[in-house]
Amino acid sequence: MKKKYRRAVCKSLVWLIKPFWWIFMMMASPFVITWMCLQDWEYWLCKKFRTYDYDPD
Structure with missing residues (x-):
């Protein structure tokens, strides 16, 4: 396959996949945004209640 045809096939496949x-x-x-907010909320709670991984309880 010639180089210009390979380039055309590649670009057409990219444009077919891009909408999906x-x-x-x-x-x-x-x-993802909800998960990131919940991770921040979990860190805030751990900081607020001073719970640490190395806590001897």
Whole structure:
């Protein structure tokens, strides 16, 4: 296959896949943002109640 045809096939495949990638990212982003907020909330609670991994309790 000639180089210009390989480049055209590659670009067309990328443009076919790209809309599905953006749909996946739009569906996944609320879950990722929620998870990040919950991680911050967990850190805040541990700091607030002074619970540490090396606590002798």
